[in-house]
Amino acid sequence: MGRPPCCDKSNVKKGLWTEEEDAKILAYVAIHGVGNWSLIPKKAGLNRCGKSCRLRWTNYLRPDLKHDSFSPQEEELIIECHKIIGSRWSSIARKLPGRTDNDVKNHWNTKLKKKLMKMGIDPVTHKPVSQVLSEFRNISGHGNASFKTEPSNNSILTQSNSAWEMMRNTTTNHESYYNSSMMFTNSASSEFQTTPFHFSSHPNHLLSGTTSSCSSSSSSASITQPNQVPQTPVTNFYWSDFLLSDPVPQVVGSSATSDLTYANNEHHFNNQAEYTSQNIDSKASKTCHSASSFVDEILDKDQEMLSQFPQLLNDFDY
DNA sequence: AAGTCACTCAACCGCAGGACG
DNA sequence: GCGTCCTGCGGTTGAGTGACT
Structure with missing residues (x-):
């Protein structure tokens, strides 16, 4: 049976709105x-679905x-904000007065995602693409011929797309992957981390629209170059290493840690966004002590699964 | 000038959750 | 507890438009 349609689809107008309708x-x-949108079309004399109105x-x-x-x-x-909470456009839009979730979503998909990819940053993980690719080779065992090609300056976008697609294809439920990623602290994976990006300390350096901003990065923005081997060799694969390295911009000189509650705590996110914009070191001492044990448990389960189902690693077909 | 391609963004769709009877 | 209605949300689509060949 399914859910009945919200209105008679065959008798309502669709498509662009006219000035008269507006x-x-x-x-x-x-x-x-505003309110009771299902009645508004009738009362306002519109041949439109209430939802559309x-x-x-x-x-x-x-x-x-x-x-x-x-x-x-x-x-x-x-x-x-996307780095912190992912594609929760309505929440992000609330941080931007006068912008709608649709605006933010469209702008992300058409502009910002491409900007990040051009700079060699994976728009899903917000980590350097080279790092994601390097780590992915470890998932697939000893690497795969299709990923052994040396990236050139001209292939950044292609490489980025590869990383992005790999992440998508490897994760059966991308959203759950992302949500779970938000719950992790970086403490367990810090061994394999590259230095995180510091957005706040360099306003606009991300958004200059050129890759030169990346290559001219200072010590505080030591992103790995797309065609550069990560400085920290990745010797083992951990799922946790695919997760966000740090949900909040790290404060230089502090041991700022993340919090387990980002994904589900809007209030906390608000605080973090304010924190981000003001670049203040007010939460550096806020530590989640249960995080490591949580990650450890996940990693233990991971190892357990791999030992029980070793063929899982062989099932990847890129 | 005509055709093709890439991009943008308004709009649609389906699902989830809350409110209410 | 259940069903219905309404609203919010995120993903996707497709018309419009400009750039390119």
């Missing part, structure tokens, strides 16, 4: 306010919306 919604909302209002007609392009500061905040 005017009808605006006029109705001005008098009655709500979307048009929230994404375009709302008076508090900005319609200009994203500023570098907004872009940096999106990237930082």
